[in-house]
Amino acid sequence: MPRDAERTEAAGGGSTRFTRVRRASYCRVLLIVSTFCLLGPYSQLLRVTSPFCEQLGGFINHRHRPQLSSLLPPLKFKKDGSFQLSIFSDLHFGENAWEPWGPKQDLASLGVINSVLDREPETDFVVLNGDIITGENVYLDNGTQYIDKIAETLASRDITWGSTYGNHDSDCRLSPTAMFEREKRYKGSRTARMVRGREEGVGVTNYYLEVQGLDARVEMVLWFFDSRGGFVSQEEGGGNRRKGRENWVSKEVVRWFREMSGRLKRENGGRSLPGLGFVHIPIGAFWDAQKRGIDGKKQPGINGDQPVNRQGEGWCEDGREGCEYGGQDGGFMEAVMEEGLLGLFVGHDHGDTWCSDYEKGSRRVYLCFGQHTGYGGYGSWIRGSRQVWVSIEGLRLREMDTWVRLESGKVVGRVRLNETFGRDEYEVVEDERTHLPVDEEN
Numbered sequence: 505m506p507r508d509a510e511r512t513e514a515a516g517g518g519s520t521r522f523t524r525v526r527r528a529s530y531c532r533v534l535l536i537v538s539t540f541c542l543l544g545p546y547s548q549l550l551r552v553t554s555p556f557c558e559q560l561g562g563f564i565n566h567r568h569r570p571q572l573s574s575l576l577p578p579l580k581f582k583k584d585g586s587f588q589l590s591i592f593s594d595l596h597f598g599e600n601a602w603e604p605w606g607p608k609q610d611l612a613s614l615g616v617i618n619s620v621l622d623r624e625p626e627t628d629f630v631v632l633n634g635d636i637i638t639g640e641n642v643y644l645d646n647g648t649q650y651i652d653k654i655a656e657t658l659a660s661r662d663i664t665w666g667s668t669y670g671n672h673d674s675d676c677r678l679s680p681t682a683m684f685e686r687e688k689r690y691k692g693s694r695t696a697r698m699v700r701g702r703e704e705g706v707g708v709t710n711y712y713l714e715v716q717g718l719d720a721r722v723e724m725v726l727w728f729f730d731s732r733g734g735f736v737s738q739e740e741g742g743g744n745r746r747k748g749r750e751n752w753v754s755k756e757v758v759r760w761f762r763e764m765s766g767r768l769k770r771e772n773g774g775r776s777l778p779g780l781g782f783v784h785i786p787i788g789a790f791w792d793a794q795k796r797g798i799d800g801k802k803q804p805g806i807n808g809d810q811p812v813n814r815q816g817e818g819w820c821e822d823g824r825e826g827c828e829y830g831g832q833d834g835g836f837m838e839a840v841m842e843e844g845l846l847g848l849f850v851g852h853d854h855g856d857t858w859c860s861d862y863e864k865g866s867r868r869v870y871l872c873f874g875q876h877t878g879y880g881g882y883g884s885w886i887r888g889s890r891q892v893w894v895s896i897e898g899l900r901l902r903e904m905d906t907w908v909r910l911e912s913g914k915v916v917g918r919v920r921l922n923e924t925f926g927r928d929e930y931e932v933v934e935d936e937r938t939h940l941p942v943d944e945e946n
Contacts, residue, residue: 576664576694579629579715581723585896587715588626590889590909591782592617593633593851593873596672596880597650598642605940606641609879610650612940613887614657616877616911620889621661623913627891629726630663633851634670634784638880639678639734647678648686655690666726667695668709670784670852671733672881674749679737680708680730695728699760704740706754707732712764712779723896725768725777727761727845729753729836731785731815748825751785752815753836765843778899780892781840781848785815787833789840790850790871793860800932802925804917805873805908806885808855808935841867846902847921849874849890854883857890857908857933859919861926868902870921875908879940886936887911911938 581587595613600606621627637650658665667687669680680703687693696711707730717723733751769776791812798807815833819825840848841862847870854876861870875888888910898904903922907915916933919925 575691578720579664579694579713579726581715581717581896582626582628583718585718586626587628587724587894588624589629589631589780589892590620590624590627591631591633591849591874591892592620592877592889593784594635594670594854594876594881595632595654595878596635596638597653597878598647599638599880600641601646609940610653613878613880614653616879616887616889617654617657619911619913620877620909621663624889624891624909627663630658630665631726631782631849632665632667633782633849633874634668634731635672635851635878635881636667636669637678637683638672639675640672642675642678644677644738648682651683651686655687655693659690659692662692664692664694666711666713666728666782667693668728668782668784669707669730671731671749671751674703674732674734674737676735676738676746679703679739682737682739684708698764699757701756702740704732704736704749706730706756710757710760712768714768717896722768722772722777724894724899725779727779727781729757729761729781729783731783733785750819750823750832751817752819752832753783755835758835758839761839762843776844778894778902779843779845780894781845783848783850785852786812786850786871786873787837787840787848788814788816788831789837789848789862789869790814790856790860790873793862793871794856796860798858798860801929802927803858803860804919804930804933805858806855806933806935807858808883808885809853812856813853840869845869846899847872847892847904849892851876854881855885857885857917859906859917859921859925861921870904870925872906872921875910884937884939886938908933910936912936 597610599609673683674680684697687695694713695709697708699706699710709728709730711728713726714722715724731753732749734749736747736749791814794812816830819830820827821830841864849872851874856873857875859870859872861868874890876883876885877887877889888908891907891909893905905920907918909915919930
């Protein structure tokens with residue numbers, strides 16, 4: 505015991521001993537409840553502990569313990585120093601379940617996932633990059649069950665994943681919080697909720713994951729951001745009317761991102777860690793890139809959605825709805841540049857699949873759309889998945905490889921994102937289409 509504490513107790517106050525006992529009792533209670541939280545999916549106390557577990561998870565994660573509650577080993581680079589991600593964007597499960605074509609769409613979407621993973625066996629991690637469910641087509645009692653179809657498919661392959669939620673993942677009858685709770689029933693989910701607050705105000709899927717090298721040193725950080733959008737759920741107080749939800753990464757999340765980025769840098773001896781970011785709705789930098797011009801040979805991919813739909817679209821600067829663009833994504837754009845992200849990957853626009861870049865001063869970030877994965881949602885562009893391959897050595901040079909694996913098995917749009925990207929030329933990507941087979945009787 506420190507001498508100062510001994511003096512306090514000797515004086516008869518006993519306050520130090522009382523504080524120590526109270527703290528120990530609190531820690532024991534926290535440990536017991538934490539155990540129930542971790543066993544939530546299997547515990548009869550789930551309904552009682554779930555709200556508290558969510559708050560506890562937020563408390564723990566806010567204290568910078570991103571993988572504590574998952575009981576999963578940390579993400580690691582392979583022995584050859586590489587790490588590969590498969591990104592599935594805009595799955596849009598749950599459309600028109602009452603008609604024959606609805607469930608067939610979902611089966612076809614699962615087929616795309618399996619086809620891609622069969623042909624990309626080196627995948628280390630999967631990203632579900634928003635619009636997992638079409639919220640306007642589901643009901644309160646069945647909406648989150650569509651998570652099971654995706655999670656069970658990935659779990660059967662022993663692949664872990666992390667999600668961002670998109671604008672269609674929040675509607676009157678679909679709560680992003682309920683989606684998150686459903687997803688966390690599966691041990692393969694690394695999705696987390698590190699920023700506390702109402703789902704309407706900050707969203708749900710704001711978190712980061714560290715990827716370790718062979719010596720357990722952190723070599724890369726994966727950042728996930730919730731761009732919100734859609735409509736406020738009934739469970740959040742939206743009622744039966746469709747109350748619009750702001751469609752940009754909130755200021756609170758941007759502040760958290762900067763704080764956590766700085767903390768990680770300090771904890772790693774002042775070393776800036778390379779990072780990849782994932783968010784559903786594009787930021788204005790994508791709009792700027794498209795406005796400058798997308799060259800099919802230098803930025804291969806489909807450029808079918810023009811103009812790009814960006815965060816802040818449909819909102820006014822003062823926060824009212826009804827304007828063309830309110831510019832609320834500016835703070836997030838600045839943070840992405842200033843915190844040194846290497847790449848930002850988005851979905852939302854089903855008809856855009858290209859990569860470009862955005863420069864500000866000496867800083868440069870690569871910008872990539874995914875490939876529309878699901879048979880739900882608008883458009884008939886061929887389905888597939890963006891692949892991202894990084895190596896420890898390549899990260900030090902600020903470069904990575906990316907391509908799109910189509911459901912047909914073909915690889916298109918393969919590029920190396922490095923200092924010569926934008927000058928190098930590649931094969932032009934064809935605008936292929938696919939349609940869900942329809943039985944004659946339907």
